[in-house]
Amino acid sequence: MEELDDVRWRAVENRDDRQDGLFVYAVRTTKVYCRPGCGSRQPLRRNVEYFATANDAQLHGYRACRRCRPERSDVESPARTAVIEVCRRLERSSGESPAELAAAVGYSERHLRRTFAELIGVSMTTYQRTHRALTMRDTLRDAPSVTEAIIESGYGSMRAFYDYDATQLGMAPQRYRDGGRGERIRYTSVETPLGVVLVASTRRGVCSIQVSPDESEMVAALHAEFARASIERDDEGLVDVALVLAGAVRGDADARRLPLDVEGTAFQIRVWEALRAIPPGETRTYAQVAAAIGSPRAVRAVGSACGANVVALAVPCHRVVRSDGSLGGYRWGIETKSALLRAESDRAVP
Numbered sequence: 001m002e003e004l005d006d007v008r009w010r011a012v013e014n015r016d017d018r019q020d021g022l023f024v025y026a027v028r029t030t031k032v033y034c035r036p037g038c039g040s041r042q043p044l045r046r047n048v049e050y051f052a053t054a055n056d057a058q059l060h061g062y063r064a065c066r067r068c069r070p071e072r073s074d075v076e077s078p079a080r081t082a083v084i085e086v087c088r089r090l091e092r093s094s095g096e097s098p099a100e101l102a103a104a105v106g107y108s109e110r111h112l113r114r115t116f117a118e119l120i121g122v123s124m125t126t127y128q129r130t131h132r133a134l135t136m137r138d139t140l141r142d143a144p145s146v147t148e149a150i151i152e153s154g155y156g157s158m159r160a161f162y163d164y165d166a167t168q169l170g171m172a173p174q175r176y177r178d179g180g181r182g183e184r185i186r187y188t189s190v191e192t193p194l195g196v197v198l199v200a201s202t203r204r205g206v207c208s209i210q211v212s213p214d215e216s217e218m219v220a221a222l223h224a225e226f227a228r229a230s231i232e233r234d235d236e237g238l239v240d241v242a243l244v245l246a247g248a249v250r251g252d253a254d255a256r257r258l259p260l261d262v263e264g265t266a267f268q269i270r271v272w273e274a275l276r277a278i279p280p281g282e283t284r285t286y287a288q289v290a291a292a293i294g295s296p297r298a299v300r301a302v303g304s305a306c307g308a309n310v311v312a313l314a315v316p317c318h319r320v321v322r323s324d325g326s327l328g329g330y331r332w333g334i335e336t337k338s339a340l341l342r343a344e345s346d347r348a349v350p
């Protein structure tokens, strides 16, 4: 299917009044917003931005066109009313499934999908993805952290955000939020052949995974890193996470599926995302990772980003080695890195 932006521009170009009420377009040069069907002079595409509602356009400093009166709602057809309601729910990232959305407006799922695609011109998924990406860009300017922005934009978790494709969003560099002030962090630990794995999680996702023989040292490090958070042990609540990590150490579970709540600069996040794409049993060199993120000369910076990774196993920085075949560094010890790689390659060989 086409992108929402293309569909909307075509509606503006054709003065398609069937799209009236479904969105408004605003012209940066005149600071006026219109219905798609407005008869006023056509703007250049590069000066146009779109808003789901008249209210959004007003909030961004645009005023309503006197000719087409886009601030007045005069939606009459039941199909349009239903689709507009679904748009509002998708924009709020209510988390409802297509079936639930359909039920909410009294449609069958199939009928809603068809009506939505007919009226809006893209699928519900594309609509929501586009809206989230736009919200993300807006939110990043004001949010205290990348994670906050991710959550406020409706991604729900770092995981969902990664699924979307973080590299497209032009993220601003952010620093770790104020010692975790106001956060409630729970942790647990699990014994493995490599030592103790200590994992901590906010309510959004895993924020720290450490590997060491010395548990008390890791707990101290956790308190130091999140000096202003409330931190408590929760073995029961995190048992699933602990099991995945114990399996990952043995080479028979994939820790990349854990939801994450971590922060980094835009560059670090690109590197971490590239690391999450390396399957168990495989390795990449620092130079390959640099090439994969489109910065082939940033080999040393890739190394630093690997070193800055706070979630061992879930962001598998142990799968990155030097071009000469030597292991390079590892925050949790070179023996641990080599043992992890050995376990994974043993599993990978049929």
Ligand SMILES: [Zn+2]
Pocket: 033, 034, 035, 038, 039, 040, 065, 066, 067, 068, 069
């Ligand atoms: Zn107008």
